[in-house]
Amino acid sequence: MSDSTALSFTILGTGALGGFYGSRLLLGGATVRFIAHSDVDRIRAHGLRVDSPLGDQVHHPVEVYADSDPIPSSDVVCVALKTTQNARLTELLAPLVGEGTVILNWQNGLTLEEELAARFPQAILIAGLCFLCSNKVGPGHIVHLDYGRVSLAALDERGVDWLPRLRAAFGAGGIETDVQPSLPAARWRKLAWNIPFNGLSVLLDRNTDAIMADPEARALAERLMHEVAEGAAACGVPFDPDFMPKMLATTERMAPYAPSMRLDFLAKRALEIEYMYRRPLREAARHGVSMPAVETIAAQLSILDRSNRGDSASRTA
Ligand SMILES: NC(=O)C1=CN([C@@H]2O[C@H](COP(=O)(O)OP(=O)(O)OC[C@H]3O[C@@H](n4cnc5c(N)ncnc54)[C@H](OP(=O)(O)O)[C@@H]3O)[C@@H](O)[C@H]2O)C=CC1
Numbered sequence: 434m435s436d437s438t439a440l441s442f443t444i445l446g447t448g449a450l451g452g453f454y455g456s457r458l459l460l461g462g463a464t465v466r467f468i469a470h471s472d473v474d475r476i477r478a479h480g481l482r483v484d485s486p487l488g489d490q491v492h493h494p495v496e497v498y499a500d501s502d503p504i505p506s507s508d509v510v511c512v513a514l515k516t517t518q519n520a521r522l523t524e525l526l527a528p529l530v531g532e533g534t535v536i537l538n539w540q541n542g543l544t545l546e547e548e549l550a551a552r553f554p555q556a557i558l559i560a561g562l563c564f565l566c567s568n569k570v571g572p573g574h575i576v577h578l579d580y581g582r583v584s585l586a587a588l589d590e591r592g593v594d595w596l597p598r599l600r601a602a603f604g605a606g607g608i609e610t611d612v613q614p615s616l617p618a619a620r621w622r623k624l625a626w627n628i629p630f631n632g633l634s635v636l637l638d639r640n641t642d643a644i645m646a647d648p649e650a651r652a653l654a655e656r657l658m659h660e661v662a663e664g665a666a667a668c669g670v671p672f673d674p675d676f677m678p679k680m681l682a683t684t685e686r687m688a689p690y691a692p693s694m695r696l697d698f699l700a701k702r703a704l705e706i707e708y709m710y711r712r713p714l715r716e717a718a719r720h721g722v723s724m725p726a727v728e729t730i731a732a733q734l735s736i737l738d739r740s741n742r743g744d745s746a747s748r749t750a
């Protein structure tokens with residue numbers, strides 16, 4: 434690797450997030466290899482379409498692969514699958530990761546980088562926390578609605594030198610980045626939004642604006658957020674006192690938004706409960722703190738998720 438503009442990226446999962454950031458990295462001059470799933474042939478034939486307030490793009494031809502194809506190695510492998518696919522991550526990443534490969538994890542959740550580091554000790558683990566509103570609306574077709582900043586946090590000192598290079602590659606594609614000194618702190622702070630709003634959007638069947646507008650729903654969101662703050666503090670990464678009021682104010686200003694979990698539920702896709710709820714519950718419990726409201730909504734989400742996807746056992750229970 435010579436300089437930042439010459440970085441190469443493999444994007445595992447060409448969906449709402451992977452398709453959008455891959456498009457921006459391409460526009461910034463990086464080499465980008467997309468790994469797609471059901472729409473690989475469609476993207477090969479018609480390209481990757483990304484509609485965005487930053488400008489609409491059709492990347493065609495584009496370097497796209499199925500996960501079973503031989504794929505040239507890249508400097509950085511970006512994980513952009515739903516965490517519901519993580520049982521397959523080791524198998525999917527194994528051919529892509531060599532000595533010193535950077536794994537940049539874009540998924541929502543907790544303990545993602547630690548688990549990957551245990552499986553791939555030869556790799557350098559960096560979290561890319563994405564403040565993005567983007568949807569995959571059809572095969573090879575992504576609609577970016579708003580935002581896009583990426584907070585970068587290295588798991589250990591081996592990742593630190595990579596951060597300026599990654600920032601330059603994103604910056605060249607028009608994506609703002611920042612660097613977070615503590616990966617666990619950054620992950621818990623993002624969960625302070627995801628845990629209340631992703632879950633409540635499914636359980637209450639409404640978007641963020643409607644949650645914020647209803648005093649009882651908003652109080653529930655705040656209660657969940659407070660529990661996440663207690664979990665984070667127990668894990669050694671307390672929030673600043675003004676963090677939660679600021680996050681609520683930002684949510685109030687946001688355009689009405691259907692969080693990714695609501696879209697997954699409406700499309701009858703599996704919900705990302707394990708890494709967004711169960712892992713934080715487990716980590717807080719390991720440090721002696723329970724999050725009872727979070728635990729309750731996690732159980733409700735699991736039940737709804739199973740019945741939504743046609744598990745007859747859950748309907749008779
Ligand atoms: N969308 C957003 O704005 C944000 C998303 N996130 C997080 O990012 C992660 C990804 O979410 P998102 O992009 O929305 O999800 P999507 O479902 O839009 O994208 C996932 C993509 O992975 C593809 N895929 C599945 N299996 C494979 C495989 N074996 N090989 C290659 N590709 C595969 C899917 O293809 P197919 O559809 O054909 O199965 C799909 O295109 C989640 O953890 C989410 O919480 C975080 C912040 C914002």
Ligand SMILES: CC(C)(CO)C(=O)C(=O)O
Nearest residue numbers: 563564565566626692693
């Ligand atoms: C916080 C948000 C809305 C985007 O950054 C998100 O992570 C999601 O929709 O799951």
